[in-house]
Amino acid sequence: MTARLRWRKFVSNFMLAMTGLCALVSVLVLFFILGYLLFNGGTSINWDFFTKLPKPVGEVGGGMANAIVGSGKILLLASLFGVPIGFLGGIYLAEFSGKGMAWVVRYAADLLNGVPSIVIGIFAYGLVVLPFKHFSALAGAFALGIMMIPITLRSTEEFLKGVPRMLREGAMALGASKSKTIVTVIVPAAYRGIMTAILLALARVAGETAPLLFTAFGNRFESHGWSQPTATLPVMIYTYAVSPYDDWHRQAWAAGLVLLGLVLIINILARTILSRGIAVPRS
Amino acid sequence: MQASAKPEFSVNITTNLTTPASRETSAALPMRMTISKLNFFYGPKQILFDINMGIADKRVTALIGPSGCGKSTLLRILNRMHETVATSRLDGEVLLDGQNIMAQDVTALRRRVGMVFQRPNPFPKSIFDNVAYGARINGFKGSLADTVEKSLRHAALWDEVKDHLHKSAYELSGGQQQRLCIARALAVEPEVLLMDEPCSALDPISTAKIEELMVELKNLTTIAIVTHNMQQAARVSDFTAFLLTGQIIEFSPTPQLFTTPSDPRTEAYITGRFG
Numbered sequence: 121m122t123a124r125l126r127w128r129k130f131v132s133n134f135m136l137a138m139t140g141l142c143a144l145v146s147v148l149v150l151f152f153i154l155g156y157l158l159f160n161g162g163t164s165i166n167w168d169f170f171t172k173l174p175k176p177v178g179e180v181g182g183g184m185a186n187a188i189v190g191s192g193k194i195l196l197l198a199s200l201f202g203v204p205i206g207f208l209g210g211i212y213l214a215e216f217s218g219k220g221m222a223w224v225v226r227y228a229a230d231l232l233n234g235v236p237s238i239v240i241g242i243f244a245y246g247l248v249v250l251p252f253k254h255f256s257a258l259a260g261a262f263a264l265g266i267m268m269i270p271i272t273l274r275s276t277e278e279f280l281k282g283v284p285r286m287l288r289e290g291a292m293a294l295g296a297s298k299s300k301t302i303v304t305v306i307v308p309a310a311y312r313g314i315m316t317a318i319l320l321a322l323a324r325v326a327g328e329t330a331p332l333l334f335t336a337f338g339n340r341f342e343s344h345g346w347s348q349p350t351a352t353l354p355v356m357i358y359t360y361a362v363s364p365y366d367d368w369h370r371q372a373w374a375a376g377l378v379l380l381g382l383v384l385i386i387n388i389l390a391r392t393i394l395s396r397g398i399a400v401p402r403s
Numbered sequence: 404m405q406a407s408a409k410p411e412f413s414v415n416i417t418t419n420l421t422t423p424a425s426r427e428t429s430a431a432l433p434m435r436m437t438i439s440k441l442n443f444f445y446g447p448k449q450i451l452f453d454i455n456m457g458i459a460d461k462r463v464t465a466l467i468g469p470s471g472c473g474k475s476t477l478l479r480i481l482n483r484m485h486e487t488v489a490t491s492r493l494d495g496e497v498l499l500d501g502q503n504i505m506a507q508d509v510t511a512l513r514r515r516v517g518m519v520f521q522r523p524n525p526f527p528k529s530i531f532d533n534v535a536y537g538a539r540i541n542g543f544k545g546s547l548a549d550t551v552e553k554s555l556r557h558a559a560l561w562d563e564v565k566d567h568l569h570k571s572a573y574e575l576s577g578g579q580q581q582r583l584c585i586a587r588a589l590a591v592e593p594e595v596l597l598m599d600e601p602c603s604a605l606d607p608i609s610t611a612k613i614e615e616l617m618v619e620l621k622n623l624t625t626i627a628i629v630t631h632n633m634q635q636a637a638r639v640s641d642f643t644a645f646l647l648t649g650q651i652i653e654f655s656p657t658p659q660l661f662t663t664p665s666d667p668r669t670e671a672y673i674t675g676r677f678g
Contacts, residue, residue, distance in 0.1 A: 286524040290584070293482060294537040294591060295514035304540060309527045399573075400527045 154380075161377025164370035169378070174340050174351075180367050184375055186342045187351040190257065191382075194336055194352055195326055197261035202268030203318055209269070210276025210314075215302055226274070233270035240266050241331035249335060257343065257350040260336025264325045271324070275317030279310040284400065309400045312393055319390040323383045329354035353379045432459040435595055435625040436481060436516075441495035443476060443649075445488060450476050451649045454495070458595065463617055463626045465640035465657065467633055469678030473649040474629045478597050481627060482516035483509050499595070514541060517593035521600045523580035525572035525587070530564050533572045533583055537591035550590055557623060558586035559616050578609025585616065589623070596620065598628040602635065614639050633673055637661050645669045 168183045175182030209229075213222055244263035249255055283306050291301040307314075337349040338359060353375050360372035434457035443451035451473045458464050458481075466474040479485045480497060483504060497504045504512050514537070525533050534551040543550065551568070555561040560582040564575070572583055581601060588596055598617070602610040617626055617639045630636050636643050637657060644654040645666075653660060653669045664670045672678050 284524070286520055286522060287526060289484060289487070289518075289520065290524040290526065290587075291536070292487070293484065293513055293518035293520075294540065294587065295510045295512075296540050297510050300540050304536070305526055 157373065157376050157380060160370075160373035161375075161380075165374040165377055169371070169374050173342065174371075176340075177365070182371075184351070184353065184356055184371065184378075186339060187353050187356040187375065188378065190336070190339070190343060190350040191326065191352045191354075191379075193346075194257050194260045194264060194332070194350065195322060197257065197346065198264035198268060198325060199318075199322060201261060201265035202321075203272050205265075206269045206272025207276050207314070207318075210273045211280065211302065211307070213273065214277045214280035215298070215306070226277070229270040229273050232266075233274070236330075237263075237267060237328050238330035238333075241333060241335055244331065244335045252347065254347070255335060255337035255349040256347045257336055258346045260332045260350060260352065261346075263331035263335045264328060267325050267328065267331065268318075268321045271321035272318055275321075276310075276314050279313035279317070280306055282313070283309045287400070312396075312399065315393050316390040319386050319393070323386040323390075326383055326386070327354055327379060329358050333358070353382075432462065434458065435460040435500065436627075437496075437498045438477075438481075439496050439498075441477075441480070441493070441497065443473075443480060443485070443494075444492040446490040449649065451480075454651055456644055456651060456654050458625060458627050459642060460625050461621055462641040463621060463628060463639050465636035465643045466627070466629045466646060467631065467636045467643060467672075468646035469672070470631065472646040474631075474646045475599055477646070478599055478627060478629045479518075481595065481597055482513050482518055484513075484518065514591050515593055516595045516597060517588035517591060518597040518599065519581070519584050519588055519601045522604045523577055523584050525575075525580050525583050528572060529569045530572050530575070530583060531568040534586050534590050536587060541591060551586075554586040554590040555583075557589050557620065558582045559612065559619075560586055576609070578605050578612060581605060581609065581613060582616070585613070585620075589620075593624060595625045595627065598626060600629055600631065602630070602632070610635075631678075633661075645672060647672070 168181060170183060170188065171185050172181070172183035173186055174184060209225070213225055217225065240263050244259050244266070248259035248262050252259070287305055287309060288301055291305040292298075296304065332352050332355050336352055336355065338355050339349045339351045343350045357372050357375045357379070360368040360375065363369070436458040438457070439455050441451060441454040442449065443454075454477060456464075466477060468474050476485065480493065481504075485491050485493070486509070493505070499507075499512070499515065504516075526536060528536070531551055534554050535547045538547060538550050552561060552565075555564065560579060563579060564570075564583075567574075572580065575583060581604075585596075585601075602613055605613070614635060617628065620626060628636075628640065640657045642654070643657045643660045645652045645660065645664075645668075647668060653664060653666045655665070660669065661673055664673060
């Protein structure tokens with residue numbers, strides 16, 4: 121009996137130690153990446169990085185001002201394209217669709233979410249780049265926008281469905297029509313969750329490289345308008361990291377740090393939105 | 404407040420005997436709503452059987468009965484909230500001021516027949532915006548501030564909230580939230596106010612306040628209340644309908660139902676032998 125008890129205690133302690141260890145490892149990986157990036161990027165980053173254009177091969181120095189602007193432009197356009205489609209589709213899915221239709225759309229959205237990003241890049245290449253006959257910010261934004269649709273759609277649906285039924289009934293009992301109830305009560309009640317999800321979707325596509333490789337392509341100069349090849353941070357990191365030049369490697373690290381900072385800022389923004397305004401208490 | 408100060412066992416079933424309503428019979432009063440030959444189904448299951456009753460104008464009508472007897476369903480039919488369940492089916496007639504409610508525009512009907520729910524359900528907005536909501540969506544042109552103040556006064560909440568109208572409604576206590584919901588419903592000046600167990604989630608003091616309010620609101624509107632608290636029905640209502648398994652067993656003036664019930668099942672229920 122006591123031997124058995126001792127064995128059980130041993131198994132318990134052993135498993136406890138294992139789970140703790142694994143939790144520690146997962147955190148350590150993140151901190152290791154962060155630390156490495158901060159060390160390498162931090163030593164290479166300077167003001168020029170944000171303000172100067174890339175220097176020609178062989179010259180030391182220069183920056184990635186064009187890529188920072190390019191990433192911003194493409195993310196903005198991608199959001200303008202992907203968020204409304206996902207948001208309105210999510211409203212339809214949560215509020216209006218029948219069971220069969222909802223199942224099809226939901227399943228398709230989940231599949232789209234699982235499509236490898238490089239495949240979406242090829243799709244955008246075929247649909248936008250080939251007809252226009254050149255790479256463009258538009259094509260890159262199209263690819264990233266497509267990636268934002270399923271995330272926005274599904275999270276809008278989930279957050280709308282999470283709005284307590286009694287809030288809907290309260291609005292309806294005051295003579296609000298269904299569409300009025302959605303606009304004045306349900307969406308405002310779910311707004312913070314939806315906003316957070318959209319920002320996290322944005323943070324996710326901000327780091328995508330593959331769909332931009334043959335859509336926005338890249339550019340060593342400033343690109344005006346939406347129809348020129350455009351430099352972006354992830355593609356710059358890729359190009360600079362595989363190059364044989366030490367200075368470019370350093371700049372790639374700096375770009376990685378800037379990209380991480382951008383994602384961090386978006387995350388903080390999302391959390392700020394979550395903590396402000398009136399939350400619906402969980403019933 | 405008065406009711407809660409009394410010892411629990413002296414719940415005043417008899418006080419209504421002294422009010423004018425106790426001598427009235429439902430037949431002598433004008434009816435705001437009449438329900439006739441109402442049968443109601445959820446899918447294949449029949450919930451209500453041949454309901455006939457009236458909701459007297461400027462009076463409180465209570466629906467009592469054990470859980471699952473269909474009293475909440477009956478109440479929700481009065482402003483067509485039952486339609487949120489797709490499989491529901493209804494036979495018979497419900498009239499509001501002599502007009503069939505099923506033939507009217509549902510949003511217009513719900514402005515005339517308001518509802519307060521079992522649990523307080525303020526919107527995630529400020530106190531002011533909650534009360535103003537109904538007026539706003541109905542394209543109200545007058546002074547919102549006046550409407551809000553008047554409604555909050557009618558709901559006996561004004562003095563407690565007048566200095567922080569722009570705070571979140573969720574900062575109020577449960578009882579205050581329920582009175583806010585009453586104010587919100589009153590703001591669209593409904594002809595009938597339906598209350599679905601409005602005190603079941605509240606403490607005794609808040610309950611007493613809302614009961615007191617119901618008696619006062621009789622001057623303003625017509626009230627129908629569902630409760631499974633028999634003492635509450637006895638305290639606040641003028642007429643009481645006792646429902647059992649989807650049928651009205653007895654519908655009479657409240658004092659009569661509680662003192663000299665005509666059906667043995669009513670007597671068994673109000674004396675606590677079941678339910």
